[in-house]
Amino acid sequence: MTENPHADRGNRARRREERRARPTPPPAAAPARPANLSRAFVVWMVLGVLTAVAIIGIIIVLAAVNLRAGYRGARVVLTVIGAGSFLSLPVIVGGVLWSGGSGAVALIPLGLSSAMIAAVVLMWRPDVTAWFRARRQETAPRQASTR
Numbered sequence: 001m002t003e004n005p006h007a008d009r010g011n012r013a014r015r016r017e018e019r020r021a022r023p024t025p026p027p028a029a030a031p032a033r034p035a036n037l038s039r040a041f042v043v044w045m046v047l048g049v050l051t052a053v054a055i056i057g058i059i060i061v062l063a064a065v066n067l068r069a070g071y072r073g074a075r076v077v078l079t080v081i082g083a084g085s086f087l088s089l090p091v092i093v094g095g096v097l098w099s100g101g102s103g104a105v106a107l108i109p110l111g112l113s114s115a116m117i118a119a120v121v122l123m124w125r126p127d128v129t130a131w132f133r134a135r136r137q138e139t140a141p142r143q144a145s146t147r
Contacts, residue, residue: 056081067123070135075123082120089113 060081066074089109096106122128 070132072132072136075132078123079120082116085113085116 060078063074063077063081067078092109093106096109097103
């Protein structure tokens with residue numbers, strides 16, 4: 001025998017009205033955040049930022065040394081880092097100004113980003129590209145003789 005799906009309609013309406021008639025309890029207040037938790041957060045953030053800056057700095061220094069040695073891949077790596085610096089500039093300057101920092105503080109990332117863009121432009125100049133080509137021509141016969 002099949003049950004009538006509409007037979008319970010009256011009971012559902014009655015239960016719904018009972019639920020609406022009961023006042024909902026106020027949400028429980030969250031426990032206060034311990035001061036040591038906030039301090040730990042700040043310490044971890046400082047460590048994270050310093051670690052990220054150190055890692056990126058090491059990558060830049062190693063890529064610059066390889067660039068001077070004539071490795072073309074270093075030019076690409078430094079270009080990507082410089083482009084990332086340039087693209088993140090509006091976010092950094094906006095964050096400094098939005099948080100109430102002075103305009104003078106916002107000039108620091110602007111200066112750093114400008115220096116990175118200048119370095120990227122300088123390493124892609126025609127004379128540098130010609131030097132990389134000549135270096136590649138110079139090392140190509142040595143690589144062919146070792147095979």
